[in-house]
Amino acid sequence: MSGAQPESEIRDVDWYGEDLSGREHTAVRFAAVDLTEATGEGVVFTDCVFVDCRFTAATFTDAAFLNCSFTGCSFSQARFTACKVVGSRFSRCTFDLLDVDGGDWSFVLMPGADLSRVTVAGTRMREADLTGARAAGATLRGLDLSAAELSGIDLRGADLRVQRPERPRPAGRRAGRGPDRRHPGGRARHHPGVGRRPRSPGLAGSAGYWAPISADRRRQERPACPSRPPRSTPT
Template sequence: MQTYTDRQFEGVDFSGEDFREAELTRCAFIKCKFIGARLEEAITTGCKFEECDFHGAALNASVHTESAFTNCFFEGANLFVAKFTACKMTGSDFTRAELSGITIVKGDWSYTNLRHVKLDKQNLRDIRFVEADLMGASLEKSDLRKCDLTRANLTQTNLSGADLRGAELEGVPWKTVNLKGARMDTIQAIVLLRSLGAKVE
């Protein structure tokens, strides 16, 4: 098992390397490549990854606490049952990533590309999704209470049965969103109706 503490790497190519069960604490990785790397059950705490490439990497059952993955690429990566607690993921791209069973506890996922992801029945409370691209995503029966979805792209997003009470929904395009059975508070309902052209008195 590899252990790294207070280390910094810039422009290093870790593609294909074995980081299974590695423990990384307060490390910084800037513009590094982890293409096809093995990171199953790896643990990161307080680490920073900037513009890193995790294309096709295996992060199954990895655990991340208060780490930052900003402007990173997770295209085709496997994040099955991975856990992110209070992490900053802004600007990262999850195109075709496997997110089944993922656990997200709070954190900032603003400006992320989460198109077509499946996050059904997930507890996603208190997460920032400001201007995140959730086009075509499925969030059926998910708990989105107190999330910040300001100006998020929810075009063709499935929110049926989701709980949106207390969430920030300013600037959301509602016309193609599936809201069947979704729970909203009174203020949200009024905003929704007005966005659809209704006159609420």
């Protein structure tokens, strides 16, 4: 944290299932606040202190927790997608089934944290302090751990593959192509004139059948060339 002291306090508030999208809090102390199943898209917390707060099954997207402090908080089954948690400190917190997808968690302080049942994928964690963290069996895929402090960390049985987990392809899309432009019934959409040979006056059949034209008819329809005047011979 930056060392800024909280300027206000929110205590014993029930934000169960609350939508926090778009809110901003700076230098606020949150004590015993229930954020179970809360959601927040674009919510920003800066220099805030969280003590004994519950983030159980909460979902945050494009949110920011900048230079915050978390003490005795529960993040069980919480999900953070593309969030910034830069410079935050975690002490005596629980992370059972925490899911972190992308985002920037650089400079976080999580020494001794129990991360054995977390899933973190494609996240930047540069210079993070994970000293003595218990991450046996955790899923830690595609992370940027440049200059991170990993001394004493337990990674037995952890999934440390570089590739991120394969995500199911959204319905209506084909590999290597754009959207599958089909009707809901699955039939290909017809575009008039696309993929068909245009009709020509030289082809018989009003219904579009490709019946050949006889050579006599072609000669009849071919315009006659104008005759040239005879050349004058010099006398």
